[in-house]
Amino acid sequence: MKIFEEIESEVQSYARSFPRVFNKAQGEFLYDEEGNQYLDFLAGAGTLNYGHNNPVFKEKLLEYIHQDGITHGLDLHTKAKGEFLESFNEKILKPRNLEYVMQFTGPTGTNAVEAALKLTRNIKGRENIIAFTNGFHGVSLGSLSATGNSHHRGAAGVSLSGTSRMPYDGYLGDHIDTTIYLDKVLTDSSSGIDKPAAVIVETVQGEGGINAASFEWLRNLEKICRKHDVLLIVDDIQAGCGRTGTYFSFEEAGIYPDIITMSKSLGGYGLPFAVVLIRPELDHWKPGEHNGTFRGNNFAFVTAKAAIDHYWADNQFSKQVKKKGEYVSQRLNTIVDQYGDGNFTTRGRGMFQGINCVNGELAEKITRSAFKQGLIIETSGADDQVVKLLCPLIISEENLTRGIDIIENTIREVCAKEDSIPAQKKYFNVKRLAS
Structure with missing residues (x-):
């Protein structure tokens, strides 16, 4: 560990x-x-939906390397890129009646978001972007302006402009449709909200605390965008590639975004890869207007194609993910019913779920204890108060059960210790963290 302490930045x-x-x-x-x-319920923060060193992908990648296949190709046409595009079009887009062109950006999610924001501003000739409370879209400056988290925003060093924040679904309570407010401010010329070029939204907010928008809310959001001539961007970087049970997280809502950003598990093997999907009539780019040296990761093209061919040629994998997601829901609801007592609630959908704790201190105790028992699991949310389940989608039912058993054991142990703390001290700790 010494070399990491001596050389690596404190930003780790x-x-x-x-x-x-x-x-x-x-x-x-x-x-x-x-x-x-260690059982991995972090999975590269959602990058390893198909697990570590997936043997199917590894075989294809090694074969490609041994054949001296192109590694780095800028945006040149390569065989690997062409084969990936063909698989994506035939097995992902066409079966869903979707039509998009694909832009290859720098290989991180934030770069895809930067490109999407830039494109919508150029198309509409407007600067403002509507983003949502607790949203997370990256930490480069353009993406950061659409990100809600104060910890990340505070590191920018400059003012973050060009966006307006609106309340996400559920932010004002379970029975308040916040799209009504959005419609109102876009209708009222004196609202102080400049007409936006686009709205950017996550259907499930990962880093924001596993907040899942209802399908009705998403459909209302799309209607408002159409009504006011505003483009709809769905950030599917973490929620996509099957995490919610369908390839795109918005499919079951029945909406058709103008632009989609993807990264993380798109490459299949954990290799850096990001794209922007653009409705063809919106592809207003001029050559080279948005580029990057590493927008042609051909290794990722190979493994991304292998992921599509192996898991998404039919709907069997999707059914398996949904079944596991139902099991996760059942287990988490049972845990909350048994140990909740005002401390816990569940949230999320599919295999993108979490346990919302009364505060970040309690969530940290749970994840720290889980690590001692061989489970790697992280927290998310404004105060890191959500224990976030993000295991590989290919996890066996046995190991999924084992991982949730560990979570339940740690919650039982932590709750038992909390119960032994005098009520006055527990109340003080909660109030101190809340302040």
């Missing part, structure tokens, strides 16, 4: 929560240098 984050040197991974497992096995 996950390494603080999981202070081990990891050197091997397979499927839903990580291993440290001492040979200890």
Whole structure:
């Protein structure tokens, strides 16, 4: 560990929560240098939907490398890119009656968001973008302006402009449709909200605390965008690639976004890869207006194609994910019913769920205890108060059960310890964290 302490920047984050040197991974497992096995419910923050070192993808990648396939190709036409595009079009877009062109950006999600925001502003000739409370879209300046988290925004060093914040579904209570407010401010010329070029939204807010928008809210949002001539961007970087049970997280809502941003599990193998899907009539780019040296990761094209061909050629994988998601819901609801007592609630959908704790301190105790029992799991939310389940979608039912058993055990232990603390002290801790 000494070299990391001496050389690596203080900006490191996950390494603080999981202070081990990891050197091997397979499927839903990580291993440290001492040979200890950890069940991975972090999965590269949603990058490893198909698990670590997926053997199907690895075989295709090694074959491509041994054939001296193109590694770096800028935006040149390559065989690997062409084959990926063909698979994506034939097995993802056409079966869903979707028509998009694909822009290859720099290989991170935030770069895809930057491109999407830039494009919509150029199309509409307007600067303002509507973003939502608790949204997370990246930490480069354009994306950060649409991100709600004060911790990340505070590191910008400059003012973050060009966006207006609106309340996400449920932000003002379960029975208040916040799209009505959005419609009102866009209708009222004296609302102080400049007419936007676009609205950017996550159907499930991952970093914001696993807040899942209802399908009705998403449909209302799309209607308002159409009514006011505003483009709709769905950020599917973490919620996409099957995480909610369908390939795109918005499918069951029945909406048709103008633009979609994707990254994380798109590459299949954990290789950096990001794209923007654009309705053809909106592809107003001039050559090279948005580029990047690493927008042609051909290794990722190979593994991304393998992921589509192996898992998305039919609906069987989607059915398996939905079934596992139903199991997760049932288990988490049972845990909350048994140990909740005002401390816990569930949230999310599909295999994108979490347990909302009364505060971040309680959530941290749960994840820290879980790590000691061999489970890697993180928190999210404004105060890191949500224990976030983000395991690989290919996880076996046995290991999914095992992971949730660990979560339940840690909650039982933490609750037992909390019950032993005098009520006055517990109340003080909650109030102190809330302040």
